[in-house]
Amino acid sequence: MRQDERDFLKGYDPSVFPPAAVATDVAVFTLQEGKLKVLLLLRAEHPFQDAWGLPGGFLQPQEDLAQAASRVLAEETGARGVYLEQLSTFGRAGRDPRMRVVSVAYTAFVPWNRVEVRTGRRTREVEWFPAHALPRPLAFDHAEILSTARARLRAKLEYSPVALEFLPARFTLGQLQGVYEAVLGRAVDKRNFRQKVLKARLVRRAPGVLKGRHPPAAFYEAGPGAREGAIYPPFRWDR
């Protein structure tokens, strides 16, 4: 045991403070080939060895919750510099077969190809899975965590600039529309979409165009209506 752990235990009396380990699990979403995907890993250790699950691990003595989530994500998948947001806490007795574990779940939304992932500690493989075709069964209560995370994402899409987190700093309106369509799972009208994001100043014109097998597509970037935490007159996108 390291010194910081010993300090941490000082005065620890399990009859007063019944022990429960605190862990964190991280659900990272991205968009790839027009589909919403989730980062999962193949567990190399018990419990749930050989099952797919979310990156997760235990809180260390001097670490804040968000720091722990960030560290665990980096250790197990190599993903770094990801902005994490607290989702919810899952603590059903029995969710971990070893002992009582309460897990604080975090989520992140990242641009495809902006984070490099690799196999890490306690991990045999790391892979992106389509959110609607997850391997079964998942470790622990990770299926429940993921369904909570998807519901939150859908809700946030309508009143917050969260869609921009899936894209690089400059993007085309077609790409942005693709984010909405993938998350909501339905097509939206292009003309109404463009009118709305521009009028709400969610995005503004950026220099340059993207060339492709189509007319040049103008680049856009986050506009003044996309300040962190901004709340809109909600976007409902054709019902």
Add this chain to the structure above:
Amino acid sequence: MRQDERDFLKGYDPSVFPPAAVATDVAVFTLQEGKLKVLLLLRAEHPFQDAWGLPGGFLQPQEDLAQAASRVLAEETGARGVYLEQLSTFGRAGRDPRMRVVSVAYTAFVPWNRVEVRTGRRTREVEWFPAHALPRPLAFDHAEILSTARARLRAKLEYSPVALEFLPARFTLGQLQGVYEAVLGRAVDKRNFRQKVLKARLVRRAPGVLKGRHPPAAFYEAGPGAREGAIYPPFRWDR
């Protein structure tokens, strides 16, 4: 130590699962005299003895998180049968001077006079405080928990039927409008308000009237637009 606690510790190895106690704190809001109020207690024990704080306590071995919140609330304030909702988890190292404690915060919204409160365990007094005039300093990081809770409440008011939780089963439109005004902290237009809640079928006419020093006020009750978890075209109430 009781047997269930011993079972619980079986296989517990602090070098693998660094210990952090899991606690819960509960922020109960109500409306009283047209003001948003919060239930606080005067702490009878260390730490923060003689400071006001939220009802809170440690998770017991076989208890779910919501059960723990409900039990702690009942033990310390006497409030029972309150519907609790998970708010967020607070785990900054050092937030509890004794040791590392991660606290899962819950919130509830109750009708004034529907819950009886009394002084309970570890408590010297229990009292409702106006949300904009809290005693200072509050125990632990309870000021932060409360400000998160108020922000959540304001957000929910606009897209969910949460306002009805502050009222008894039958209420007048004036009372409902009072909830919105107290939480949002500003006046709303009566004619627009009535039109909107009726058109959205958030409420419907109930039998009877409330007599007072004014024309009889019709009773209303939750309408079909207020099903648990319903999401609206958001109410923004005059800007």
Add this chain to the structure above:
DNA sequence: TCTAGAAGTGTATATACAACACTTATTGGC
């Protein structure tokens, strides 16, 4: 009987939403 207090009620204007189709620039394959 007078006063205070809240209940109740309608309209006009401005903004936002939803539905809808065609033309154009470019690339890659033939």
Add this chain to the structure above:
DNA sequence: GCCAATAAGTGTTGTATATACACTTCTAGA
């Protein structure tokens, strides 16, 4: 070089919703 495929870009109209705004009525209590 030509053609096919692909996505970019662009306006209008009807409908619905949001906002601003003022007076009368009923009742209880002084």
